[in-house]
Amino acid sequence: MNFEMSEKTRLIIDMIDEFVDKELIPLEPEFLNRSFKNLLPVLEEKRAKVKKMELWAPNHPKEYGGMGLNLVDHAFVSESLGRTPLGHYVFGCQAPDAGNVEILYLYGTDEQKEKYLRPLVEGKIRSCFSMTEVELPGSNPVMMDTTAVKDGDDYVINGQKWYTSSSDGAEFAIVMAKTNPDASTHLQASMIIVPCDTPGFNQVRNIPVMGEPGTDYFGHGEILYQSCRVPQENLLGPEGHGFIIAQERLGPGRIHHCMRWLGICKRSFDLMCKRASERIMTPDGKTLATKQIIQAWIAECAAEMQAARLMTLNAAWKIEKLGVKEAREDISLIKFFVAGVMQNVVDKALQVHGGMGMTDDIIIPFFYRHERGARIYDGADEVHKMSVARRILRGYEGREVK
Numbered sequence: 142m143n144f145e146m147s148e149k150t151r152l153i154i155d156m157i158d159e160f161v162d163k164e165l166i167p168l169e170p171e172f173l174n175r176s177f178k179n180l181l182p183v184l185e186e187k188r189a190k191v192k193k194m195e196l197w198a199p200n201h202p203k204e205y206g207g208m209g210l211n212l213v214d215h216a217f218v219s220e221s222l223g224r225t226p227l228g229h230y231v232f233g234c235q236a237p238d239a240g241n242v243e244i245l246y247l248y249g250t251d252e253q254k255e256k257y258l259r260p261l262v263e264g265k266i267r268s269c270f271s272m273t274e275v276e277l278p279g280s281n282p283v284m285m286d287t288t289a290v291k292d293g294d295d296y297v298i299n300g301q302k303w304y305t306s307s308s309d310g311a312e313f314a315i316v317m318a319k320t321n322p323d324a325s326t327h328l329q330a331s332m333i334i335v336p337c338d339t340p341g342f343n344q345v346r347n348i349p350v351m352g353e354p355g356t357d358y359f360g361h362g363e364i365l366y367q368s369c370r371v372p373q374e375n376l377l378g379p380e381g382h383g384f385i386i387a388q389e390r391l392g393p394g395r396i397h398h399c400m401r402w403l404g405i406c407k408r409s410f411d412l413m414c415k416r417a418s419e420r421i422m423t424p425d426g427k428t429l430a431t432k433q434i435i436q437a438w439i440a441e442c443a444a445e446m447q448a449a450r451l452m453t454l455n456a457a458w459k460i461e462k463l464g465v466k467e468a469r470e471d472i473s474l475i476k477f478f479v480a481g482v483m484q485n486v487v488d489k490a491l492q493v494h495g496g497m498g499m500t501d502d503i504i505i506p507f508f509y510r511h512e513r514g515a516r517i518y519d520g521a522d523e524v525h526k527m528s529v530a531r532r533i534l535r536g537y538e539g540r541e542v543k
């Protein structure tokens with residue numbers, strides 16, 4: 142395996158880095174102090190610039206207007222964009238749309254692709270993914286109360302979901318609901334496309350998260366499905382295959398997340414090192430960077446980031462070469478390892494900034510609040526650790542060890 146960037150990828154990353162520095166980071170003070178909604182007009186202008194530069198939708202299929210980068214190349218892009226919370230949105234590769242694009246591309250009918258996939262890749266609409274329920278454990282989603290019952294040519298959906306991220310302003314949701322309650326556990330649920338203006342799709346609220354009310358793309362919706370009726374042709378993929386498709390959605394998605402987190406690490410690390418180098422701590426001009434404990438943090442963070450980056454690129458390479466199934470263990474390893482590294486790096490960067498580190502004058506507290514969820518979504522740390530350990534231990538059953 143070779144993680145050296147091709148010349149073409151290097152060029153793309155240089156252009157993205159420059160765009161992030163010059164066009165997006167200057168918007169952050171407004172982003173941190175006003176609602177996301179207020180920023181939409183200027184973000185639309187930035188999106189238009191990105192399209193003009195032919196850098197739009199880097200990971201999405203070429204035939205739908207994306208750049209069609211492979212997973213390893215997009216990993217580098219995701220790292221570069223992750224340095225600002227606005228990056229992925231402005232370049233049209235933000236979650237949860239990115240995952241929805243993947244499954245619509247793989248499982249959508251021709252009609253579904255024209256109606257939902259094309260405008261989604263073009264950035265004309267947004268979408269959301271509605272699986273987690275308020276009353277039941279998301280860590281064991283086969284426990285699901287939401288049902289989709291056939292009635293004539295329709296499905297009628299009833300249930301209560303939350304953490305349907307970005308539902309506020311979305312055009313459609315991909316909803317997980319039980320269609321086949323008598324089938325074996327993993328074949329009971331299906332994915333169904335539900336336009337958000339369907340009667341019975343009720344957005345109850347944006348859930349306030351870590352002190353943020355959340356709006357538009359940066360909101361997490363609670364949705365009540367009440368006799369929500371959609372045609373059966375809105376079924377995505379085969380009936381009863383919801384969990385199988387969900388697994389497909391999560392593999393590449395975890396690479397995107399992990400590299401985005403590494404972008405967050407990089408930004409936080411840069412800010413930490415700059416602050417440590419400039420903060421004068423004694424009358425004779427000694428800086429924070431001269432303190433051994435700070436030096437140790439910097440060295441440890443650098444080592445952790447490098448390990449996390451190589452692990453993630455290796456997992457991306459494995460998915461690319463061998464498929465999601467073969468890379469399952471690597472995907473679980475990076476999911477909890479990189480989330481932990483990010484939490485440590487952001488925490489150390491905040492600490493080095495002292496009181497300033499707690500203020501919304503800088504980006505670090507946003508990362509600290511917003512990215513705490515990384516250890517919970519897309520599979521809580523403990524679930525991934527458990528599944529990796531089980532697989533490792535299975536290899537020792539009946540094996541002689543000297």
Ligand SMILES: Cc1cc2nc3c(=O)[nH]c(=O)nc-3n(C[C@H](O)[C@H](O)[C@H](O)COP(=O)(O)OP(=O)(O)OC[C@H]3O[C@@H](n4cnc5c(N)ncnc54)[C@H](O)[C@@H]3O)c2cc1C
Pocket residue numbers: 237270271272273277278279280281303304305306307361514517518519520521522523524527
């Ligand atoms: C920021 C954010 C965005 C999200 N976006 C979406 C979205 O767009 N769509 C969507 O459908 N959902 C989304 N979710 C929901 C997310 O998928 C669930 O929160 C997650 O699956 C955990 O489910 P739960 O919250 O019900 O916690 P539970 O399943 O109740 O688990 C609680 C805790 O128990 C521990 N635990 C769980 N299982 C085990 C185990 N086997 N062994 C030991 N400990 C265990 C873990 O520490 C876990 O955090 C999002 C969540 C967050 C925080």
